[in-house]
Amino acid sequence: MSRWFRxxxxxxxxxxxxxxxxxxxxxxxxxxxxxxxSLMSRGxxxxxxxxxxxxxxxxxxxxxxxxxxRSIGLAGLTTIVCLLVGYPLAFxxxxxxxxxxxxxxxxxxxxxxxxxxxxxxxxxxILLGDEGTINGILRALGIISxxxxxxxxxxxxxxxxxxxxxxxxVLPIFASVERFNFRYVDAAxxxxxxxxxxxxxxxxxxxxxxxxxxxxxxFIPSVGAFVTPDLLGGARGLMIGNLxxxxxxxxxxxxxxxxxxxxxxxxxxxxxxxxxxGNRRQTGA
Amino acid sequence: MSSFDxxxxxxxxxxxxxxxxxxxxxxxxxxxxxxxxxxxLGPSGCGKTTTLRLxxxxxxxxxxxxxxxxxxxxxxxxxxxxxxxxxxxxALFPHxxxxxNIMFGLQMEGxxxxxxxxxxxxxxxxxxxxxxGRRRPHQLSGGQQQRVALARALVKxxxxxxxxxxxxxxxxxxRKNMQVExxxxxRDVGITFVYVTHDQEEAITxxxxxxxxxxxxxxxxxxxxxxxxxxxxxxxxxxxxxxNFVDGTLLERDEEGFGTVKLMNDAVIRAQxxxxxxxxxxxxxxAIRPERISICRADAGPAxxxxxxxxxxxxxxxxxxxxxxxxxxxxxxxxxxxxxxNIDDLPKAAFPVGQAVTxxxxxxxxxILDH
Numbered sequence: 232m233s234r235w236f237r238x239x240x241x242x243x244x245x246x247x248x249x250x251x252x253x254x255x256x257x258x259x260x261x262x263x264x265x266x267x268x269s270l271m272s273r274g275x276x277x278x279x280x281x282x283x284x285x286x287x288x289x290x291x292x293x294x295x296x297x298x299x300x301r302s303i304g305l306a307g308l309t310t311i312v313c314l315l316v317g318y319p320l321a322f323x324x325x326x327x328x329x330x331x332x333x334x335x336x337x338x339x340x341x342x343x344x345x346x347x348x349x350x351x352x353x354x355x356x357i358l359l360g361d362e363g364t365i366n367g368i369l370r371a372l373g374i375i376s377x378x379x380x381x382x383x384x385x386x387x388x389x390x391x392x393x394x395x396x397x398x399x400x401v402l403p404i405f406a407s408v409e410r411f412n413f414r415y416v417d418a419a420x421x422x423x424x425x426x427x428x429x430x431x432x433x434x435x436x437x438x439x440x441x442x443x444x445x446x447x448x449x450f451i452p453s454v455g456a457f458v459t460p461d462l463l464g465g466a467r468g469l470m471i472g473n474l475x476x477x478x479x480x481x482x483x484x485x486x487x488x489x490x491x492x493x494x495x496x497x498x499x500x501x502x503x504x505x506x507x508x509g510n511r512r513q514t515g516a
Numbered sequence: 517m518s519s520f521d522x523x524x525x526x527x528x529x530x531x532x533x534x535x536x537x538x539x540x541x542x543x544x545x546x547x548x549x550x551x552x553x554x555x556x557l558g559p560s561g562c563g564k565t566t567t568l569r570l571x572x573x574x575x576x577x578x579x580x581x582x583x584x585x586x587x588x589x590x591x592x593x594x595x596x597x598x599x600x601x602x603x604x605x606x607a608l609f610p611h612x613x614x615x616x617n618i619m620f621g622l623q624m625e626g627x628x629x630x631x632x633x634x635x636x637x638x639x640x641x642x643x644x645x646x647x648x649g650r651r652r653p654h655q656l657s658g659g660q661q662q663r664v665a666l667a668r669a670l671v672k673x674x675x676x677x678x679x680x681x682x683x684x685x686x687x688x689x690x691r692k693n694m695q696v697e698x699x700x701x702x703r704d705v706g707i708t709f710v711y712v713t714h715d716q717e718e719a720i721t722x723x724x725x726x727x728x729x730x731x732x733x734x735x736x737x738x739x740x741x742x743x744x745x746x747x748x749x750x751x752x753x754x755x756x757x758x759x760n761f762v763d764g765t766l767l768e769r770d771e772e773g774f775g776t777v778k779l780m781n782d783a784v785i786r787a788q789x790x791x792x793x794x795x796x797x798x799x800x801x802x803a804i805r806p807e808r809i810s811i812c813r814a815d816a817g818p819a820x821x822x823x824x825x826x827x828x829x830x831x832x833x834x835x836x837x838x839x840x841x842x843x844x845x846x847x848x849x850x851x852x853x854x855x856x857x858n859i860d861d862l863p864k865a866a867f868p869v870g871q872a873v874t875x876x877x878x879x880x881x882x883x884i885l886d887h
Contacts, residue, residue, distance in 0.1 A: 328533075412605075412607070414603060414605060414607040415607055415609060417572075417574055417594070417601075417603070417607065418601070418603060418607035418608075418609070419609075419620070420573075420574075420593070420594040420595045421572060421574075421594055421595070421599075421600055421601045421669075422595075422600065422620050422621030422624055422668070422669075422672065423595045423596075423621050423624035423625055423672070424595055424620075424624050425593070425595050428624065432620070433609060436611045437609075437610070437611055
């Protein structure tokens with residue numbers, strides 16, 4: 232016993248013990264429970280009971296597949312919009328000559344976190360509503376006579392998600408642009424690359440780790456989002472997160488909710504795989 | 517048609533930052549011939565790297581013109597100029613292999629991959645670094661990276677190769693070897709080199725001509741020998757090698773390019789006038805290289821014509837390997853350093869500290885400079 236202890240002390244494996252215990256009790260065990268529940272039948276009050284069945288998975292890929300695909304689509308679109316907005320923004324911030332300008336812009340990116348996410352999402356309801364700020368201004372300018380349907384659309388969900396997750400795109404890209412040596416751009420141009428080719432052949436590949444990390448950090452929470460679609464999407468903007476949320480209430484269906492959760496986890500795992508392999512190819516390992 | 521590869525005509529470059537203006541390059545005029553090894557030498561911040569970047573096209577001059585092979589470079593971006601650069605930190609693309617780094621420039625020209633690959637391999641052999649094409653830059657030593665940077669630039673066969681302190685990051689021994697190798701390579705390929713360095717020894721050993729810069733100005737342009745033996749200003753004399761400066765008063769200039777100067781201890785000596793000397797009388801400086809001073813015993817008898825002889829007292833001697841450095845006191849106020857090569861055991865043994873000696877030097881190896 233004491234010899235084992237000394238050896239493990241040497242290679243440090245004991246240091247991981249608390250974490251391992253924590254993960255076992257609060258991650259692996261619940262995961263197994265969810266997996267088992269997802270294979271059970273629905274009983275009275277939505278709880279799980281025997282016998283085992285695959286019907287919840289059939290429903291998930293059947294009538295609920297439209298919501299599954301909508302979630303993936305909206306999360307993908309959110310990631311793309313965040314990338315298109317966030318990449319130039321990260322570049323802008325990290326290339327400021329004056330440190331104070333850089334610090335202020337970075338501060339502005341992080342500033343929204345100071346307010347509760349729920350409150351900020353409610354604010355978007357006020358902006359997007361039929362009697363809301365945007366419709367009010369458009370009407371006052373005489374551009375429209377009837378209010379535009381902005382709230383309770385997938386568009387509103389997209390706006391809310393982009394707004395909420397943009398910092399998660401900007402910060403990792405900022406970090407990798409900060410580390411980028413602009414001498415490489417000089418070198419590329421010196422060797423005959425114009426601005427576009429220098430960007431595509433040198434800047435983009437060298438900032439790819441930050442870009443991929445940003446995409447993963449935006450896509451993963453977007454797929455499972457439920458506050459934003461709940462408040463801004465209405466029935467037409469329902470996402471898989473809302474569907475799961477609904478299964479764990481009074482009139483819910485815990486086995487179905489579990490099956491949906493497992494499938495959503497699969498989607499997240501797949502996107503993480505893309506991230507890991509993308510990164511591997513970049514570093515050439 | 518001009519026979520110069522690079523011409524800088526009255527170039528001025530100002531940098532503005534926060535309302536203040538900094539003049540990095542101040543009215544530079546220079547012509548660099550085809551196939552020349554031209555060094556820009558000066559302390560850090562003297563404007564030498566800015567001058568290089570102006571030729572490369574990374575900076576645009578505030579005033580003046582850059583001509584490459586007789587063609588005005590105004591409005592021509594870096595990627596269309598027939599020059600290539602070896603950067604100080606090499607700037608090898610870390611995400612590409614050595615081979616891909618070298619192929620980069622060729623592919624930008626639209627060369628096919630196969631052909632580019634072939635030329636890259638040849639280029640690696642040219643810099644004597646075959647067999648590393650598949651590796652990444654960070655897997656190579658500093659010296660190897662330096663060669664890859666060289667290969668990457670040379671493979672483009674530029675009209676002019678710009679080198680920004682290319683050996684600065686290497687250790688002394690490697691640097692010495694690379695100096696010889698670079699010079700040989702330049703002779704081989706026949707490409708004009710513009711070489712930025714702050715190392716005077718490097719410039720002297722490698723360059724055909726040197727431009728000494730300080731505070732954005734080009735103080736003197738000439739062969740290493742001219743720069744060393746006939747410095748035009750105090751800065752040049754001081755920056756290149758070791759020099760004794762003695763204050764004096766110019767009494768007379770003659771037709772043969774010599775002047776008569778009264779030193780502080782009232783001794784009157786004759787010395788060569790610098791080419792750019794403005795003074796026609798009054799306070800001047802006399803510059804004497806330590807290795808040009810020879811020391812004799814005080815009773816050695818009179819020196820020949822064309823030689824200056826002054827009585828001195830030996831106050832210090834310092835053994836520094838190849839040489840012995842003697843500190844001489846002349847009169848009350850003048851202190852000179854003399855270097856005598858340690859050919860045999862003689863110098864140190866023959867002249868104990870405190871002894872009265874005679875310091876001799878030739879009139880042609882002293883230069884009169886403006887104060």
